[in-house]
Amino acid sequence: MLLWSAFQNGDREAFASIYQKYIDELLSYGYRVTSDRQLIRDSVQDLFLHIWLRRGNLAATDSIKFYLFRSLRNRIIRNLEKHPERLHADIGLVTEPAEDSNAFEAAIFGHDGPYDSYEKLAEAINRLSPRQREAVQLRYLHGFSLDEIAEMMQMNNQSVRNLLHRAITQLRLFFETAGGLLVFLSTLQNFSGR
Amino acid sequence: MTEKYQTYTLADFIQDDAFIEWAKSPDAAGDAFWQQIAALYPHQKEVIAQARQTILNLAELSRPAFDEQEAGLIWAQISGQMDEMPVPARAFRPSWLRYAAAAVVVLMTAWGIRHWYRGPETLYAQRTGQIENVREEINETRAEKIVRLPDGSQVTLAQGSRISFSESMDGTRREVYLSGEAFFDVKRNPSKPFLVYAGELTTRVLGTSFTVRSFEEENVASVQVRTGSVSVEARAPRKTQSVVLSPNQQVSFFRKEERLSMGLVKAPQPVIPQAELARFTFNNAPVSTIFDSLSKAYGIEIVYDKEAVAACRLTSSVQEESLYEILGVICEAIEADYQVTGAKIRISDPHCN
Numbered sequence: 001m002l003l004w005s006a007f008q009n010g011d012r013e014a015f016a017s018i019y020q021k022y023i024d025e026l027l028s029y030g031y032r033v034t035s036d037r038q039l040i041r042d043s044v045q046d047l048f049l050h051i052w053l054r055r056g057n058l059a060a061t062d063s064i065k066f067y068l069f070r071s072l073r074n075r076i077i078r079n080l081e082k083h084p085e086r087l088h089a090d091i092g093l094v095t096e097p098a099e100d101s102n103a104f105e106a107a108i109f110g111h112d113g114p115y116d117s118y119e120k121l122a123e124a125i126n127r128l129s130p131r132q133r134e135a136v137q138l139r140y141l142h143g144f145s146l147d148e149i150a151e152m153m154q155m156n157n158q159s160v161r162n163l164l165h166r167a168i169t170q171l172r173l174f175f176e177t178a179g180g181l182l183v184f185l186s187t188l189q190n191f192s193g194r
Numbered sequence: 195m196t197e198k199y200q201t202y203t204l205a206d207f208i209q210d211d212a213f214i215e216w217a218k219s220p221d222a223a224g225d226a227f228w229q230q231i232a233a234l235y236p237h238q239k240e241v242i243a244q245a246r247q248t249i250l251n252l253a254e255l256s257r258p259a260f261d262e263q264e265a266g267l268i269w270a271q272i273s274g275q276m277d278e279m280p281v282p283a284r285a286f287r288p289s290w291l292r293y294a295a296a297a298v299v300v301l302m303t304a305w306g307i308r309h310w311y312r313g314p315e316t317l318y319a320q321r322t323g324q325i326e327n328v329r330e331e332i333n334e335t336r337a338e339k340i341v342r343l344p345d346g347s348q349v350t351l352a353q354g355s356r357i358s359f360s361e362s363m364d365g366t367r368r369e370v371y372l373s374g375e376a377f378f379d380v381k382r383n384p385s386k387p388f389l390v391y392a393g394e395l396t397t398r399v400l401g402t403s404f405t406v407r408s409f410e411e412e413n414v415a416s417v418q419v420r421t422g423s424v425s426v427e428a429r430a431p432r433k434t435q436s437v438v439l440s441p442n443q444q445v446s447f448f449r450k451e452e453r454l455s456m457g458l459v460k461a462p463q464p465v466i467p468q469a470e471l472a473r474f475t476f477n478n479a480p481v482s483t484i485f486d487s488l489s490k491a492y493g494i495e496i497v498y499d500k501e502a503v504a505a506c507r508l509t510s511s512v513q514e515e516s517l518y519e520i521l522g523v524i525c526e527a528i529e530a531d532y533q534v535t536g537a538k539i540r541i542s543d544p545h546c547n
Binding site: 012016019023024027028030031032037041044045048049052121122123125133136137139140141143145146164165168169171172 | 204205208209211214215218219249251252253254255256257258259260261264265267268269271272273275276425436438535540
């Protein structure tokens with residue numbers, strides 16, 4: 001909070017610290033929303049310049065991170081809408097593809113390539129719908145609450161809950177095998193050793 | 195209030211708010227609470243441990259790889275445009291407080307490394323000390339040394355490198371410990387994953403070929419993939435990260451920064467037979483077709499603006515040039531540039547009429 005108010009008073013170092021602190025996560029999220037790097041670059045740049053120039057008018061916020069994520073997402077989507085030809089290639093912001101759980105499993109378990117279970121979990125995540133992947137990343141990587149995710153993705157809380165529930169149900173098969181016994185055992189030791 | 199946890203499944207735990215909170219940022223209160231649950235319902239203890247690991251795996255595996263240089267480049271743009279007032283020459287001007295903070299960080303890191311983490315060298319020594327029937331191969335010559343493993347795989351050991359493995363290799367996995375650099379040509383066996391432990395990096399495959407480089411005295415360790423698909427996990431004191439690599443991709447691990455960075459190998463090799471590549475001939479073909487064929491031939495994503503290249507056509511054939519030579523020739527002809535960013539190749543907008 002001190003950081004944010006220092007920044008609002010025009011402290012450049014506070015601004016630089018905010019950038020340093022959140023940029024990796026923001027980029028990582030940006031890459032989930034669109035694969036267009038130039039667009040991510042422009043959107044991040046716009047976002048930070050915007051908040052720097054308008055710092056006096058910004059509301060005090062209790063979560064800088066949430067504010068930045070939500071603003072970045074809105075900005076990317078606005079920019080995508082200016083280039084409608086790019087939109088189709090990116091997130092399923094518009095429509096959710098039909099889910100066929102059997103086809104999903106067959107695609108992964110039937111894969112003849114050199115994959116083992118850990119890779120399968122990675123691949124299974126890649127095969128989730130774009131919205132599911134986005135929600136999974138926001139929840140488990142960036143640690144946002146359901147309410148925050150709902151506000152960001154402009155859905156209601158229950159829809160986010162359902163979206164995540166379907167994703168977890170699809171991935172469930174891979175939890176049991178993936179992650180490997182090795183990590184599993186080490187976690188167990190950590191856990192009992194705490 | 196805690197009864198519900200008695201019948202929780204793995205999937206229930208990983209959707210529970212309080213549980214996610216604890217798995218992501220454990221604290222004393224959380225530890226106490228979940229230990230109490232595990233003590234109350236002993237049959238849930240394993241489920242809890244596994245659910246926690248699953249949340250961490252989900253976090254890592256849902257993280258898209260991104261170009262590590264991007265942050266600095268964007269900042270340069272921002273700080274250049276921050277306002278009309280002169281921008282200070284150094285945006286990060288150190289004050290005494292900053293120095294003090296830096297000193298504390300350095301001390302903490304040094305302490306952390308000493309206490310939490312045995313250096314990479316002892317990692318190798320520590321791990322190999324525990325193998326039964328261990329066999330160690332050391333290359334002290336100036337040439338490469340070929341080592342045949344019990345499972346039929348072949349290792350080409352670089353100068354100054356060593357590997358250890360069990361003479362019998364009869365476990366459920368094939369495990370090799372490396373200090374230095376080696377090229378692995380792994381015999382395919384889907385029921386027995388092949389793992390290479392090298393410092394912080396663990397590389398898992400079923401049957402493929404790839405190079406691992408991890409010298410203790412170097413800050414950067416890397417894995418480069420020739421064929422097949424390879425998963426790499428970097429386990430460092432502060433975080434564990436992982437990526438899945440396909441042919442011609444490489445990942446570099448920066449030890450000090452604990453960063454994984456995706457890229458392409460220096461000399462990409464075609465993923466189709468060389469003879470097939472040599473049959474590539476393009477007669478007044480749209481360059482988009484050429485880029486797409488090259489992209490398939492090397493398994494590398496080539497990004498370009500479809501509209502911008504629409505007017506470009508070329509006649510060309512592939513002899514024995516490398517991918518970068520081919521791209522150089524094409525780009526020169528259409529007055530564009532190519533740039534490797536992360537694991538992709540990006541073509542700038544050309545000038546064709």
